[in-house]
Amino acid sequence: MSGPSVLVVDDERTLARSIKAYLTESGYEAEVAADAEHALDLLATLRPDVVFADLRLPGMSGITLMQRIHEFDRAIPVIIMTAFGTIEGAVEAVKLGAFDYLKKPVDLEELRLLADRARETSLLKHELSYHRKRAAADPHFAQLVGESPPMRAVRDRARQVAALEDTPPVLITGETGTGKGLLARTIHASGRLSSKPFIELTCTALPANLIEAELFGYERGAFTDAKESKIGLFEAAEGGTLFLDEVGDVETALQGKLLRAVEEGVVRRVGGLRDRRVNVHIIAATNRDLERDVQTGNFRKDLFFRLAVIVLHLPPLRERGDDIALLADRFLARFTAKYGKDVRSIDPDARAAMLGYPWPGNVRELSHVIERAVLWSQGPTLEMSHLSLMNTVAPPAIRQSEIDVTADRTDAPALPPDGVELSQWERSLIEQALHEAGGNQTKAAQRLGISRDTLRYRLKKFGL
Numbered sequence: 001m002s003g004p005s006v007l008v009v010d011d012e013r014t015l016a017r018s019i020k021a022y023l024t025e026s027g028y029e030a031e032v033a034a035d036a037e038h039a040l041d042l043l044a045t046l047r048p049d050v051v052f053a054d055l056r057l058p059g060m061s062g063i064t065l066m067q068r069i070h071e072f073d074r075a076i077p078v079i080i081m082t083a084f085g086t087i088e089g090a091v092e093a094v095k096l097g098a099f100d101y102l103k104k105p106v107d108l109e110e111l112r113l114l115a116d117r118a119r120e121t122s123l124l125k126h127e128l129s130y131h132r133k134r135a136a137a138d139p140h141f142a143q144l145v146g147e148s149p150p151m152r153a154v155r156d157r158a159r160q161v162a163a164l165e166d167t168p169p170v171l172i173t174g175e176t177g178t179g180k181g182l183l184a185r186t187i188h189a190s191g192r193l194s195s196k197p198f199i200e201l202t203c204t205a206l207p208a209n210l211i212e213a214e215l216f217g218y219e220r221g222a223f224t225d226a227k228e229s230k231i232g233l234f235e236a237a238e239g240g241t242l243f244l245d246e247v248g249d250v251e252t253a254l255q256g257k258l259l260r261a262v263e264e265g266v267v268r269r270v271g272g273l274r275d276r277r278v279n280v281h282i283i284a285a286t287n288r289d290l291e292r293d294v295q296t297g298n299f300r301k302d303l304f305f306r307l308a309v310i311v312l313h314l315p316p317l318r319e320r321g322d323d324i325a326l327l328a329d330r331f332l333a334r335f336t337a338k339y340g341k342d343v344r345s346i347d348p349d350a351r352a353a354m355l356g357y358p359w360p361g362n363v364r365e366l367s368h369v370i371e372r373a374v375l376w377s378q379g380p381t382l383e384m385s386h387l388s389l390m391n392t393v394a395p396p397a398i399r400q401s402e403i404d405v406t407a408d409r410t411d412a413p414a415l416p417p418d419g420v421e422l423s424q425w426e427r428s429l430i431e432q433a434l435h436e437a438g439g440n441q442t443k444a445a446q447r448l449g450i451s452r453d454t455l456r457y458r459l460k461k462f463g464l
Contacts, residue, residue: 082103157312
């Protein structure tokens with residue numbers, strides 16, 4: 001059948017035919033049964049979206065029919081029709097599971113509205129049931145939102161990895177902000193090591209001289225401030241998972257020691273004299289092209305091949321199509337609950353703008369954009385003006401004709417006739433430097449000729 005279906009069960013043939021004709025004009029496919037037995041015969045073939053049943057039917061009553069329908073499919077809403085003198089029976093039917101009741105003589109417009117509401121409620125229950133079953137069967141992977149082909153492929157492979165009894169190292173690749181950390185935590189939480197520690201180290205967050213001490217630990221007196229011994233993260237993660245985020249930023253001098261720990265399960269604390277065995281599952285992540293770094297000598301080939309036994313690549317958000325809308329809805333629900341706001345929907349123009357935006361900061365940027373939008377919103381709808389999407393248009397190039405060639409400033413370009421917005425130029429230059437540096441803040445700062453702390457201040461200033 002082309003439209004939603006309705007079954008009308010009433011022995012008043014004239015009324016039943018009138019209802020059928022009216023619902024057909026309203027886009028429904030309607031069938032009529034004069035008694036409960038005929039209605040039950042139609043159930044299997046018709047599978048109605050809504051059933052209207054008279055309370056008093058010849059033979060089997062309307063309440064008994066409702067109970068039989070719910071035995072067949074609990075999700076089919078049944079609306080009881082009743083004459084004025086039998087309202088108490090209709091109320092009792094509602095208590096027993098009827099969706100609602102309708103008084104005779106029937107108002108056809110009210111009947112259609114009731115059919116619409118019952119069907120919408122039924123659809124919502126089906127959808128809720130589907131998501132609950134999916135979440136119950138796969139509670140952790142449900143966090144990896146996305147139905148685009150590349151995301152489904154990543155989720156399926158990650159699920160296979162989590163199911164392994166003895167998991168080799170996993171390398172997660174992808175641009176900054178794509179969710180590499182979330183994927184690593186999901187694999188750990190869904191696998192046999194879920195009750196064991198999950199320890200994370202961001203390899204760009206610490207100075208190079210401290211990463212070794214952090215990973216492998218140190219003995220008392222190993223250096224000036226080592227007043228007592230401390231275990232490293234390899235030992236702390238014993239039996240569980242050690243997640244090395246941005247592993248491509250580990251300096252080559254330390255990569256040999258890291259390789260031994262990953263390959264042999266052996267670590268030696270800084271200043272220590274003996275090796276210690278560790279049993280740790282390694283998940284590493286990077287936004288760099290490690291194969292290219294291997295070719296240029298910036299990353300050890302043997303370490304790369306050891307880490308890349310299983311490679312999972314997270315696609316950038318701009319390549320995930322309608323996943324943008326799914327993620328936006330998820331973040332909207334999260335932040336409205338967090339901040340106690342009553343924002344229930346996203347304006348179509350705002351949704352279209354998000355779908356067309358390139359999202360250089362990927363999922364992390366989308367999360368921040370929705371969070372800000374929820375905070376700025378004043379009504380139930382998130383508007384285009386709330387999004388504050390970054391201007392991705394590069395600052396206008398200065399033409400040769402606009403160069404100031406006066407005697408005292410032969411090397412300085414003149415500003416365009418309409419002037420410029422300095423903050424826009426500064427922000428665009430920072431974005432370009434970050435892009436060319438593959439998201440590496442240290443290298444981006446070097447390209448800009450500023451310190452890393454200065455870059456961090458400007459990133460915070462511009463909300464990047």
